[in-house]
Amino acid sequence: MMRLIAMRELRSLFAMPSTWFVLAALQFIFAWFYLARLEAFLEIQPQLAQLANPPGATLTVAAPLFNMAALLLMMLVPIFTMRLIAEERRNQTLTLLLSSPVSEGQIVLGKFAGLLAFLLLLIAALPLMIATLALGTRLDTGLLLSNCSGLILLTASYVALGLYFSSLTTQPVIAATGALAVLAGLWLADIGAPAESAWHQLSPLYHFQNFNSGLLDSSDASYFVLFTTVFLLLTIKRLQNNRIYG
Amino acid sequence: MRNILGYIQGYLQLSSPLTLSNASSQITLSAQNLSRSFAAHRVIHDLSLQLLRGEVLGLLGPNGAGKSTTLQMLTGCLLPDSGRIEICGIDLQKKPVLAKAQIGYLPEIPPLYRECNVDNYLTFAARLRGMKADDVTAALLQVKQRCGLEVAGKKIISTLSKGYQQRTGIAQAIIHQPAVIVLDEPTVGLDPAQIRDVRQLIRDLGNSSSVILSTHLLGEVESVCDRVQIMQHGRLIYSDSSAGMQHYAQISGHLISLRKPPALSELVKIHGISSVEQTSPTEFRIMHAPETDTVNQLLSLAAQYDWQLQQLTPLHATLEETFVKITKEDAQ
Numbered sequence: 001m002m003r004l005i006a007m008r009e010l011r012s013l014f015a016m017p018s019t020w021f022v023l024a025a026l027q028f029i030f031a032w033f034y035l036a037r038l039e040a041f042l043e044i045q046p047q048l049a050q051l052a053n054p055p056g057a058t059l060t061v062a063a064p065l066f067n068m069a070a071l072l073l074m075m076l077v078p079i080f081t082m083r084l085i086a087e088e089r090r091n092q093t094l095t096l097l098l099s100s101p102v103s104e105g106q107i108v109l110g111k112f113a114g115l116l117a118f119l120l121l122l123i124a125a126l127p128l129m130i131a132t133l134a135l136g137t138r139l140d141t142g143l144l145l146s147n148c149s150g151l152i153l154l155t156a157s158y159v160a161l162g163l164y165f166s167s168l169t170t171q172p173v174i175a176a177t178g179a180l181a182v183l184a185g186l187w188l189a190d191i192g193a194p195a196e197s198a199w200h201q202l203s204p205l206y207h208f209q210n211f212n213s214g215l216l217d218s219s220d221a222s223y224f225v226l227f228t229t230v231f232l233l234l235t236i237k238r239l240q241n242n243r244i245y246g
Numbered sequence: 247m248r249n250i251l252g253y254i255q256g257y258l259q260l261s262s263p264l265t266l267s268n269a270s271s272q273i274t275l276s277a278q279n280l281s282r283s284f285a286a287h288r289v290i291h292d293l294s295l296q297l298l299r300g301e302v303l304g305l306l307g308p309n310g311a312g313k314s315t316t317l318q319m320l321t322g323c324l325l326p327d328s329g330r331i332e333i334c335g336i337d338l339q340k341k342p343v344l345a346k347a348q349i350g351y352l353p354e355i356p357p358l359y360r361e362c363n364v365d366n367y368l369t370f371a372a373r374l375r376g377m378k379a380d381d382v383t384a385a386l387l388q389v390k391q392r393c394g395l396e397v398a399g400k401k402i403i404s405t406l407s408k409g410y411q412q413r414t415g416i417a418q419a420i421i422h423q424p425a426v427i428v429l430d431e432p433t434v435g436l437d438p439a440q441i442r443d444v445r446q447l448i449r450d451l452g453n454s455s456s457v458i459l460s461t462h463l464l465g466e467v468e469s470v471c472d473r474v475q476i477m478q479h480g481r482l483i484y485s486d487s488s489a490g491m492q493h494y495a496q497i498s499g500h501l502i503s504l505r506k507p508p509a510l511s512e513l514v515k516i517h518g519i520s521s522v523e524q525t526s527p528t529e530f531r532i533m534h535a536p537e538t539d540t541v542n543q544l545l546s547l548a549a550q551y552d553w554q555l556q557q558l559t560p561l562h563a564t565l566e567e568t569f570v571k572i573t574k575e576d577a578q
Contacts, residue, residue, distance in 0.1 A: 001374070004370070004373050004374060005374075008359070008370050011362070011366070012359060012361050012362065015361040015362070016361065091357075091358075091359075091360065092353060092355040092356075092357050093357040093358065093359055094357070095318075095323055095351070095353045095357045096357035096371065096374070096418070097374070098322065098323045099321040099322055099323050099346060099349060099351040099353075100346060100374045100375055101342075101343045101344070101345075101346040101347040101374075101375060101376050102343070102374065103342075103343060243322070243323065243324055243325045244325050
């Protein structure tokens with residue numbers, strides 16, 4: 001059932017022209033940024049070579065690329081998540097799901113998995129671009145893997161938050177604005193707070209920084225898992241309340 | 247003596263499970279004492295209804311009577327504040343997933359994914375209701391044929407006309423052949439020919455499953471329903487077979503047409519006639535007390551004075567009149 005709902009979500013995403021447009025535009029931005037970083041790296045490479053322990057291509061090209069993707073996703077994911085439940089409610093199609101023999105958990109997880117699968121497809125281009133560097137140099141696979149896993153966890157937490165906001169309203173635009181406001185707020189709490197402040201701990205992007213620099217910390221990973229689980233549970237609860245309050 | 251008792255006991259033990267299972271297979275939907283409020287406003291008061299297999303039940307009522315809310319509760323989209331709903335003997339609140347597999351529901355606004363094509367949408371609906379992938383192809387063909395959607399299979403739903411969208415909505419409710427089919431105003435937005443087809447379809451569905459439909463079209467009740475329940479202000483105020491409802495508001499009167507009519511005053515003088523209304527120069531609407539031989543008198547007078555009687559039609563209460571009478575009585 002979960003798979004069925006996820007597949008339907010994917011199919012309806014790909015039925016919309018705007019999805020393809022965003023997909024194309026984002027690949028273009030990623031590629032542009034990647035090439036710009038690569039060019040900068042090639043320019044300073046002779047100077048870097050004089051250092052005792054020079055940073056490699058992965059650190060100077062891949063890490064900033066993933067960091068930029070993380071920021072871009074923060075703004076993009078709410079636009080994709082806004083439709084998930086709010087639009088079903090607006091088009092009255094939610095009744096089909098609610099009157100079908102599926103639990104709220106299956107509905108929520110199905111939608112979560114469907115959109116996450118799409119976004120993974122979208123960010124899969126990043127490691128592929130970096131992989132082309134392997135033609136000329138040796139890649140730091142550890143750093144690359146930690147960046148990939150960090151980005152996946154980060155995306156999952158964005159989707160869970162967006163899904164929750166989508167379950168709160170009937171208007172997709174309000175869902176997008178709400179999710180974006182919270183994500184931007186968390187980001188500002190991170191960049192605006194003084195160095196030793198606890199505010200940093202709230203922000204998903206802060207926890208992504210360790211992954212970004214190649215540091216796998218279980219507390220960062222559990223932050224993402226916790227963040228995602230909490231918002232998924234809240235969404236399930238909201239759908240159950242839908243039956244109570246109508 | 248003990249032998250006989252033992253025999254009777256054995257007989258009872260044997261027979262009671264049989265009769266029980268027989269009865270529960272007959273009742274496909276039973277709701278007991280449902281109540282529901284929205285905030286402080288009580289919308290449904292203590293409503294109970296039962297549906298048998300092979301029966302079409304019409305839920306009738308003026309706007310805002312609580313028909314849609316009732317149907318939403320019966321399909322598990324809305325939880326009742328109190329009361330119990332059983333679908334084919336399965337408790338809807340305790341085992342929602344099992345119970346809902348037996349339901350097909352068409353809400354007031356058909357739940358259509360507008361960007362899908364009809365085939366994909368119906369396949370999704372069937373799979374969502376727990377049908378196996380292998381069975382879906384055959385079910386899809388059958389349901390499209392039943393709902394007249396053969397030509398629409400590959401079309402995107404948002405490009406379909408309102409009538410076709412409504413039919414797609416009906417198709418999604420019946421594709422998995424549920425035991426209970428719940429239709430909320432199924433003929434809204436259809437043209438007269440389509441309405442006739444859909445009513446025929448509902449009649450056919452009523453042979454194999456139970457159908458409960460809400461409507462405020464009385465003609466619909468007359469033509470498709472076996473049983474009628476009327477709701478007003480969240481209560482069931484009347485329940486009978488649809489034929490019984492027509493007898494409810496008995497009126498006795500005749501419509502006559504005379505080629506050479508006498509003066510109105512002469513007609514009023516006939517014994518037993520309570521009122522005469524002239525609808526055209528030659529036509530009269532005569533109301534008289536029931537069980538009098540007014541008609542015989544009228545006939546003999548007509549022959550005697552050469553009024554040249556052309557038409558004599560007994561008046562029937564229309565469902566509209568009956569409905570208004572029932573709802574008015576309740577309001578008083």
